[in-house]
Amino acid sequence: MKNLVVLTGAGMSAESGLKTFRDMGGLWEEYDVTEVASPVAWDNNRALVLRFYNERRKQLYEVEPNNGHLGLAMLEKYFKVQIITQNVDDLHERAGSTNILHLHGELKKVRSTFDPLLVYELDGWELKEGDNCEKGSQLRPHIVWFGEAVPAIEEAVPIVQNADLFVIVGTSLNVYPAAGLVDYLSGEVPVYLIDPNPVNASLPNLKLIQEGAGKGVEVLAQLLLENDNKK
Secondary structure (H helix, E strand, O other): OOEEEEEEOHHHHHOOOOOOHHHOOOHHHHOOHHHOOOHHHHHHOHHHHHHHHHHHHHHHOOOOOOHHHHHHHHHHHOOEEEEEEOOOOOHHHHHOOOOEEEOOEEEEEEEEOOOOOOEEEOOOOOOOOOOEOOOOOEEEEEEOOOOOOOOOHHHHHHHHHOOOEEEEEOOOOOOOOHHHHHHHOOOOOOEEEEOOOOOOOOOOOEEEEOOOHHHHHHHHHHHHHHHHHOO
């Protein structure tokens, strides 16, 4: 089976009704990004950071995977699909995809502020002051904040290097280091970019599917399966 690697961003989950990072309940208008999603924010106003992520987590429990998520899961019947996502939601998992790498962490998980290797599934949507790890330190969202390293990027590079087909859904390729992953593609690899808006991209072997995530993945599946059947 061919290796189909998919890079997904916020636009992938927007069709599920999940608000994107920058329009979360007006918090972005009220506060600077560094005041809710950075180590400095955690030190200066922990209650606000907890509230911000609790609201995001609560909303996640209210939405379902869309046709885009479901379509990518279906493609596992025909390809070895590896999803690399910038999203912190679990909609890919809930849709049935089995190989997912979260670059920026996972919203439903929390980790120790003392030992980052202590990661836990959060029971419910609310993380509170005084919720501690087994070593007695406060738990924090298992999210890569602004100013923090993205350790999973090292795992993503060889996945991209081994891609036979590469798909981009719901991301403008402006967020680094994720955007830099395309630099590791072989020049011969076909690239499909799903976006409802015109995109100014200069990737070799690029095919633009100008649709939203749900319809775009449907078109993608038709193209891939038609091409596969011709061989």
